[in-house]
Amino acid sequence: MYVTGEYLMKSLFFRLYLWGMSLLASLRPIKEKNIVVLNGSGRSGSNGYLFYKYIKANHPDYDVTLVEPWPSSHLSWETWKKIGAAKYVITTHQPFKARRAQINIQFWHGVPLKRMGFMAHNTRYRANKRNQKLWHKNADMVTSSSDLYETLMSACMAIEGKKYQKLGFPRIDYIDQPAIAKEKLLEDLFKTKDEQAKIGIYMPTFRYELEDPSVMEMIKQGNFFAFLGFDPYELNDALKDNHQYLIVKLHPYEMRMFDNFNSQCSNVAFLNNNYLFENNLDLYELLGDTDFLITDFSSIYFDYLYLDKPIIFITNYLKQYEKVRGLLLSPYEDVTPGPCVNSQKELLQVLRHPDDKQYQNQRFYWRELIDEVEDIDSCEPIFDYMTKNF
Numbered sequence: 001m002y003v004t005g006e007y008l009m010k011s012l013f014f015r016l017y018l019w020g021m022s023l024l025a026s027l028r029p030i031k032e033k034n035i036v037v038l039n040g041s042g043r044s045g046s047n048g049y050l051f052y053k054y055i056k057a058n059h060p061d062y063d064v065t066l067v068e069p070w071p072s073s074h075l076s077w078e079t080w081k082k083i084g085a086a087k088y089v090i091t092t093h094q095p096f097k098a099r100r101a102q103i104n105i106q107f108w109h110g111v112p113l114k115r116m117g118f119m120a121h122n123t124r125y126r127a128n129k130r131n132q133k134l135w136h137k138n139a140d141m142v143t144s145s146s147d148l149y150e151t152l153m154s155a156c157m158a159i160e161g162k163k164y165q166k167l168g169f170p171r172i173d174y175i176d177q178p179a180i181a182k183e184k185l186l187e188d189l190f191k192t193k194d195e196q197a198k199i200g201i202y203m204p205t206f207r208y209e210l211e212d213p214s215v216m217e218m219i220k221q222g223n224f225f226a227f228l229g230f231d232p233y234e235l236n237d238a239l240k241d242n243h244q245y246l247i248v249k250l251h252p253y254e255m256r257m258f259d260n261f262n263s264q265c266s267n268v269a270f271l272n273n274n275y276l277f278e279n280n281l282d283l284y285e286l287l288g289d290t291d292f293l294i295t296d297f298s299s300i301y302f303d304y305l306y307l308d309k310p311i312i313f314i315t316n317y318l319k320q321y322e323k324v325r326g327l328l329l330s331p332y333e334d335v336t337p338g339p340c341v342n343s344q345k346e347l348l349q350v351l352r353h354p355d356d357k358q359y360q361n362q363r364f365y366w367r368e369l370i371d372e373v374e375d376i377d378s379c380e381p382i383f384d385y386m387t388k389n390f
Contacts, residue, residue, distance in 0.1 A: 017073055030102070035090065036065045036088070037064065040091070044283045045284045050284065067082075086098075111148075114321075116157070139163055141163060167381045169378055174282065180286070200290060201290045204250065208251075219250075239265075239267035296314045337363040
């Protein structure tokens with residue numbers, strides 16, 4: 001069974017473990033220049049990990065510790081001592097402190113498109129009330145990018161407005177600054193060279209929530225789009241004809257279902273966390289090398305707007321997802337600045353000409369709604385604000 005961080009946080013025994021370890025860790029004296037980053041986002045657009053890298057590179061006088069994965073019941077006592085001694089605790093999911101005197105800076109992990117917390121169709125009121133108390137008690141500052149972001153987050157989590165600061169998100173600082181050259185990425189993942197290459201990336205949301213075993217079975221069999229009548233060889237031929245290369249980055253739960261990460265198709269490559277960890281990279285440090293995005297209900301599309309590149313939306317399970325969990329913004333076709341496709345046939349048609357300029361104005365419109373941050377970068381303003389105000 002794949003155990004998510006959210007599942008752990010709901011477990012009574014795990015909450016008791018956190019309480020006990022926090023109590024012991026809080027006996028350590030707080031050190032003013034100690035920062036701990038509790039990274040629950042892996043390496044897929046992690047504000048925590050990228051902020052950690054920034055501090056390590058630009059503020060060596062601060063002692064910053066990266067804790068991942070978080071939450072976890074397998075942390076060493078040495079790690080807990082670091083958590084207990086930190087003045088600043090950075091989180092990407094639920095706010096957390098080992099002691100009241102600490103400062104919690106909450107980054108979260110994306111502009112929400114999907115319903116969460118109080119707004120979701122598949123959550124329990126009791127759990128939502130417990131989460132509300134955690135946000136009220138532990139979060140000292142919640143970074144934000146716009147009024148729209150704050151409205152969506154507060155609708156779901158009941159966060160008080162005074163906690164927000166429009167300072168942006170660390171992940172956005174890195175989205176248009178690829179850490180490796182496009183040619184190297186092509187060689188690493190596809191073992192080829194192509195001066196005409198157009199690299200796309202497919203990033204769907206967590207489809208296990210659909211509670212549909214047939215969808216999980218299709219994904220397990222290699223049908224990563226979960227299309228009816230999926231033909232990987234037809235897809236590969238179309239990609240080759242267009243000089244396109246598709247990176248497939250699935251949710252960790254779905255990646256665990258594959259026995260072999262090696263694609264049988266020359267122009268399709270699965271990106272797993274091993275590549276990112278081995279190269280000390282976050283996924284967002286590669287997005288600048290890509291030419292288009294394919295997604296469904298994932299909030300990555302809001303971030304990809306900063307690149308002003310084509311986005312294709314997969315809608316084959318839209319109605320099902322709206323029923324099981326729900327979306328915060330609708331109708332879906334009006335809030336997605338790109339073509340919506342429901343089948344492989346429709347996808348292949350769009351891939352012939354993905355850079356359709358008719359959606360450029362829509363991309364600009366939605367970026368303006370989600371981005372009201374005055375500074376170009378966010379890492380240094382966040383660091384400056386938290387160290388001067390707390």
